[in-house]
Amino acid sequence: MLLGSAANGNGIVVFKQFRSRQLLSGRISSCKIPSSHFSLSRSHLIRCEAASNAAVSSVPGIEWVQRTFDLPPYKRGCHIITQQIYKAVPEIRNFRVGIAHIFVMHTSASLTINENASPDVPLDMEDALNKIAPEGHHYRHLDEGLDDMPAHVKSSIMGCSLSVPITAGRLNLGIWQGVWLNEHRDYGGSRRLCITIHGQC
Known part of the structure; x- marks a missing residue:
């Protein structure tokens, strides 16, 4: 169909x-x-x-919303962006039940869900990722700097998309969970996200 x-x-x-x-x-x-x-x-x-950055469609009882937006540049590391998502996609509050698909449109950044309270967890995660994919001259792809190829490896390991349930107008995350943007480059710049929501309002 x-x-x-x-x-x-x-x-x-x-x-x-x-x-x-x-x-x-x-x-x-x-x-x-x-x-x-x-x-x-x-x-x-x-x-x-x-619209340039949004699309909204509906059939009786079912709604679709899609928004594409840019996050400000982050320093290298792991960053909680849950509140930025709520600000960029206010339509989330209109959904009684649904799914939010979150997609980062880059090959040197990634998304994951993890700790939203302790500031040590993002720091330890960054340290762990640097051990898994360390910088060095042992890569073939060195044209864009020593941090670039490790960033591609980390992006593939962590993933470029998430699916999060929506319940009563909120992302139905666990009490200690937050959505993370993982910036894998020293100067990655602004990162673009596309979020698609499907469900009942």
Whole structure:
């Protein structure tokens, strides 16, 4: 089951579910499907508001929200960003139950969930990661500095995405859990995150 789209005069994109094996390898957002191909009822329509950094769509009882935003530059190490996520994606509070998918759009930073109280844990985590992937001239990829290839290794080990349940307008984390951005470079700069939420409001 795939989605086709057609724009109306108000800048709103109306999506309809559409069956076609021929579309499986294409980008659905760029497909133009004749309206005569749509045979579903109005209850199956999905309305999606196009924006530069956000998209919102819905069917009865189900909502989708997606936001892309930039975090300020962090120094090398592990940083708790749970509150930054709430600020950047205020729609979280509207969801009664759902899932938040958090994705970092870089190859030298990563995401994980870990301790949100003791300041020693992020420091110890950074020390441990440096032991697992130490800097040095033993890598082939040295074009971007000695910290770059170890950053790629750490990013793959820790991962680039998280799925977190949402309950009653909050990320349903354990009492001692927080979402971490792990900055693996000395001067990584601003990091971009894309967060997609699906659930019932």
